[in-house]
Amino acid sequence: MRTLIKDAYLVTQNASRDIVKGDILIEDGTIAKVGEVKEGSDAVIDASGDVVIPGLINTHTHVAMSVMKGIADDMPFPQFLDTTFAADAKRTDRDIAAGAAQGCLEMIRSGTTTFLDLYYSEDVIAGAVEKSGIRGILGWAVLDEQFTTQKGNPLDNCKRFHRQFKDRPRVYPAVGLQGVYVCSTETFLGAKEYALENNLLQTFHLSETRKEVSDCKRKEGSRPGDYLASIGFLNDHCVAAHSAWLTINEVRHLSRTGTKVSSCPVSNMKLATGGVAPIPEMFQNNVTVSVGTDGSTTNNSLDMFGEMKTLSLLQKASRWDPTVLPAQKVLDLATVDAARAVKMESMIGSIEVGKKADLVILDGKAANLRPMRMGSLVSNIVYSSYGLNVKTVLCDGNVVMQDRAVRTMDEEKVLSEAEDAARELLG
Known part of the structure; x- marks a missing residue:
């Protein structure tokens, strides 16, 4: 399975802390390429203008x-x-x-x-x-x-x-x-x-x-x-x-x-x-x-x-x-x-070839993330962002949420069962 994330600001968190405008190619759950990707893929996630950070x-x-x-x-x-x-x-x-x-x-x-x-x-x-x-x-x-x-x-x-x-x-x-x-x-x-x-x-x-x-x-x-x-x-x-x-x-x-x-x-x-x-x-x-x-x-x-x-x-x-x-x-x-x-530095924590594709796509059009400038992008992530800016999440290359729709869990059922459990536990 090959998934391509297209045209995003990539906050790589690599050793040089590079931020690049480009793509990420994922093959079988692993990051295969970072930068300009011309190869074909089975699925494409359009992240134009968005920001991708490690999970x-x-x-x-x-x-x-x-x-x-x-x-x-x-x-x-x-x-x-x-x-x-x-x-x-x-x-x-x-x-x-x-x-x-x-x-x-x-x-x-x-x-x-x-x-x-x-x-x-x-x-x-x-x-x-x-x-x-x-x-x-x-x-x-x-x-x-x-x-x-x-x-x-x-x-x-x-x-x-x-x-x-x-x-x-x-x-x-x-x-x-x-x-x-x-x-x-x-x-x-x-x-x-x-x-x-x-x-x-x-x-x-x-x-x-x-x-x-x-x-x-x-x-x-x-x-x-x-x-x-x-x-x-x-x-x-x-x-x-x-x-x-x-x-x-x-x-x-x-x-x-x-x-x-x-x-x-x-x-x-x-x-x-x-x-x-x-x-x-x-x-x-x-x-x-x-x-x-x-x-x-x-x-x-x-x-x-x-x-x-x-x-x-x-x-x-x-x-x-x-x-x-x-x-x-x-x-x-x-x-x-x-x-x-957590002794997983060879697996996760940055957007680098060979690491697991644990990736988070933030909404680059959100007002609190603008203006979109390379020099202040990390500051915006730390000082201006909140969880609601998250659009799409991948773990091990699997899409667990896309365009704010959780794909792995029945959200309504999860929240309903949690409400019932809380009432039973807490009265």
Whole structure:
């Protein structure tokens, strides 16, 4: 199957960050040519005047929580936790599947083609991912048995999920550790051992709140990042979500071990947990940073365009420095750097020959994207765009949405089932 995308502005995100006016030829799901294409094709997508970017990569979310959106807004953090945990404890496979489908639909509509998830019942979520046509790196939640609502041992559940889904084309099993507040040293190291034996990504919450830090200091005698380094847990398969309350010493631990970071600015700001991720220091120490939305109870949106803009503005405002996190670097964090964070840099993250055709076409006629100038195009994408600008989305060369019509999911059915599930779960 050969698909041709014609006559667009191509924000390649290649090593030179080239932006060119031209075409993309896709053969059997892979980018075969970028530039002027004269060969024939089986299908043509006319993108005249539009903008093509690599599919966005959301490196931290809880996709199945989409049906819980709005249940815990504008609450102090302890009350937020009580509210969400109470709802979480009542969840069934039906509403988890419905929430995952709604979340995948929202991500398609806002240009995300790969996401890193952390939740339980990832076997149920995997079904929604496969139907949606996008790519899910699904980290089964691992924590001490005394703290979980899962049946059985969470690490054993994670292992079973991996064995069942390890050969699926859209689903990449991963190990998702909840955090230092519910995971013992034994749990961390057992999870690490299994992950490295099977070349699995590990993702976990790290230093999201000041209380998490102070509790860890009381329990383990050191801050979370220092503690995880001291027990030998951190490694280059790790993606640490949030990482807002880190010292420079902890940043150096991340650098030394190859641990990556997923910054979630909207979630942290909405919950008012304080702390701003020390991203400039992470860059100075060669830590790979990416962007995550977190779940729909802490963010209410899975739109990575909004997340990119917020991340840049938060860093600029907190540092009193408008040069911190410029637009090009922010786009890197959601594409090429995110691909590196999830160890898929050879597959996705840029528009280059040989990579998977994960592509997002933005409406070049939209008022907020004009004027259309090469020199300000990336700035427009980061500071002016939002998910509703997305017209067409391809993942692995397959068209999952074209001209704003989702082709892989029955949108009306997905939203109806999500509404029913939310009513049943939340009352």
